[in-house]
Amino acid sequence: MKKLLLFGLSVVLATGCSSGDEKTKAVVSEPVYTLVFLDKTRSVDVNQAFVAGKYKQALSDIIDQNIRRKGDKLEIYYIHENTSKARALSFTARTEMEDVSSASPTDREAAQTEFELMLKREKATIRQRALQQLAEENEGASNQSTDIWASLPVITKASETGATVKVYYLSDMLESVKAKPGSEELRRDFEVQPPQSNAQADDWAMADKEQLKRYAIGNPDITMILPFAPNASAKQNNPAVTQYWETLFTELGAASIEER
Structure with a gap:
């Protein structure tokens, strides 16, 4: 199953099976x-x-x-x-996270860490x-x-x-x-x-x-x-x-x- 990463959004992933194929649905909060x-x-x-x-x-x-x-x-x-x-x-x-949908796992983790750090600073302000x-x-x-x-x-x-x-x-x-x-x-x-x-x-x-x-x-x-x-x-x-x-x-x- 391919993972979908939507930066800056809360994503809920739900998977179901139809005719042997996996389907992924993303529900994005407001x-x-x-x-x-x-x-x-x-x-x-x-x-x-x-x-x-x-x-x-x-x-x-x-x-x-x-x-x-x-x-x-x-x-x-x-x-x-x-x-x-x-x-x-x-x-x-x-604060928003860069698009890492095609990045390596290491780059994704680094981007997530940077996003959380910047958001923490913004919250402190x-x-x-x-x-x-x-x-x-x-x-x-x-x-x-x-x-x-x-x-x-x-x-x-x-x-x-x-x-x-x-x-x-x-x-x-x-x-x-x-x-x-x-x-x-x-x-x-x-x-x-x-x-x-x-x-x-x-x-x-x-x-x-x-x-x-x-x-x-x-x-x-x-x-x-x-x-x-x-x-x-x-x-x-x-x-x-x-x-x-x-x-x-x-x-x-x-x-x-x-x-x-």
Whole structure:
């Protein structure tokens, strides 16, 4: 069976037999478009040792898992009063492996080693820049509101590229936006009035879906990475809040939702 090597791509080889002949099928994955939303509001303090440690490790893991080849993209947005306009970092991987389909086994191994070394360097660069964004403090007026809803048009735009979209919220997920005077749009302020039960959270999510379904977010994988220690009380880490988001994201089309 002839081996097919596609540089810079993830390849799955499946072999089958038909009339005594072997057939090889290659399934190539799409590039990964990673969106990271960093909470830059007063309710999340990244200077706390537990939060800093958890979020530094999370960013490192996200980069290691999702930056794999040329074309993989990572963007970081700040969550605050103006989330959809708060892109803090945009990075697209450029490392690619040379075409070694006709090379000797020794040259193939050397090319693979060089590719991995260059990709490692590229990951180190983006990791450093991402950690700088994590440490950046927001002392402006925008830290008074937490507009997570505003992340939806950002996800919609990413989904329109055709890439596999992975979304990470490094946030307490406490939506906190006051409705504008005269506006018919309902807003949530979980700092003032959080959901009191999973049933209420589901009801609110279903109601909010009606005004948010205009955003075609596709079917992204969504991960909520909360800043709470395992011994946090239900008052601090309200399970009904994450229940709200799980229901809302599911109704809007998310392929998977994970809480960490």
